[in-house]
Amino acid sequence: MAMVIMLIVESERDILDKLQPHRNLKELLIDGYRGEIFPNWLGLGLSCCSNITKLSVVRCKNCCELPSLGQLLSLQELIICELDGLERIGCEFYKNDKSIQQETPFQALRRLLLGGMHRWREWRVPDEFDCFPKLERLLIVDCPVLTGDLPAYLPALEELVIGGCEELACSLPRAPKLRQLLVTGDYLPDSLQYLQIAMCPKLTFSEQLQHKSLMEILVYKCDSLTSFALGALPSLRVLQISECPGLVSMPALRLAAPHLEELCVEKCQEMEPFGEDCLPSSLTTLRIYDCQKLERWITSNGLQTEGLIHLFLIEWNEVKSFPREGCLPASLQSLQLYDFANLETLDCKGLQHLTSLQTLAIEDYPKLENITQENLPASIPKLRFEGECPLRRKLEEMNDPRIQFET
Incomplete structure (x- = not known):
């Protein structure tokens, strides 16, 4: 045979x-x-x-x-x-x-x-x-x-x-x-913990991304991406979305990534406001960089994410007074504001309830000329200014050792 x-x-x-x-x-x-x-x-x-x-x-x-x-x-x-x-x-x-x-x-x-x-x-x-x-x-x-x-x-x-x-x-x-x-x-292999999707200008997603072992996701320069659907990601700790100008909606992270600790959204001008179920209670670090719709929403409605420790707000170009009363979560320990091109007034009413705050840093604020109180709230242990500041003379007159200037 x-x-x-x-x-x-x-x-x-x-x-x-x-x-x-x-x-x-x-x-x-x-x-x-x-x-x-x-x-x-x-x-x-x-x-x-x-x-x-x-x-x-x-x-x-x-x-x-x-x-x-x-x-x-x-x-x-x-x-x-x-x-x-x-x-x-x-x-x-x-x-x-x-x-x-x-x-x-x-x-x-x-x-x-x-x-x-x-x-x-x-x-x-x-x-x-x-x-x-x-x-x-x-x-x-x-x-x-x-x-x-x-x-x-x-x-x-x-x-x-x-x-x-x-x-x-x-x-x-x-x-x-x-x-x-x-x-x-x-x-995706069971062992995969890090996923980066970068410089795919015509990329779109038709199905949910889900994998139990993923701990970090970076999405960068995907011009055609309008939505980023996430399925069950129980291990996800870090999510960074950067320079996706067409991105409109953020998934309900409270459900998709219940243990997320760090979220960074950069240069996503069309990103809609976070819904009530969007941000999980596990989130400790939030970075929002040049996102106009998010900027307007947070300024008007506030960011009530209890448990948030570190907040970075960068290149907010429309805000003239910040933060208003009740705008920020009381759990903050670090607040850093960078490149607020039109910020004119530092509103201390929005800082008084931040009793856990350890560091407040403000950098690049060419129009900052006013402060709403003659003295800093007692809740602020240190206020650090970087760069030239029109408000500097008035702050120096307070003779408050908590105020520091760095060039």
Whole structure:
């Protein structure tokens, strides 16, 4: 029986080897090939394959190695599915020493689908290869034992789909044109604690991000991001969202991240006010930097987040008097105000109830000329001013040792 199977395999390999395509062929499908090795003409960059734009290799269950498909210079779409014997994609996928041409691997490829390969464990992308320069769409689905790597840099990538790859634990490619990211299943490894999503100007999220081990998330320069949906993140301690000008809504962090300790929102001009259920009671540090709608809301309605210890407010350009009475939580120990370009009055009524306050620092306040009381509230142990201050002479006349000036 074994000999018969070998004869069948050898026969199929010989047959496919002789089925060398015409040089004008545009699309090629190899389905159900039972040989172990693909024919030489497929991976040597021969003229017979020079015009192939779409190649599908499916259900070739005995094949354990791919040919040098990177040398198909016209190839725009590549589909590789259900190769049950494939365990590794290595250097041979990109170039072959016997190839007639040695061009940039996959120089015309725009769409790549790798799926249904249950034994595929490793995808090696050598650093010396500048491959996939035009790849726009990458789909990796139903490859449950794949562990990595992915290509490090895909300059043209617009869509990335990863699904059913439970063991995959590696960095996502750097993709400056990425506009759609879909990750399903348990793609994020159980051990992942830090996630950074940066400089993806066309990126949007269609599903909730949730993972039990994530402790820190940083989202930076995602211009098209309008909402950032978070699922259950019980371990999340730090969330930073920076320079996302289109971001409108903040998730209900009290429910999604009940143990969040630090929240930073920077340069998100369209961010709507925090709802009643937004900020968790565990939050100890809040930083709001140049967010006009949040600035207006906090100034008018106050920030009643009991348990908050450190508050940093930076580049608030509309406020003329701050803080009004009842604006800030009594639990504050540190309050730092930076770059209030139009602040004219320091309202001490809003400071009197801050009985836990240890540090109050004010920096860059070119129009600050007034203070609402002749003496600082007793609750303030130290008031530190940095930079030039029109109010300085009046403060010096108080002769209060708690007031400090730093240049």
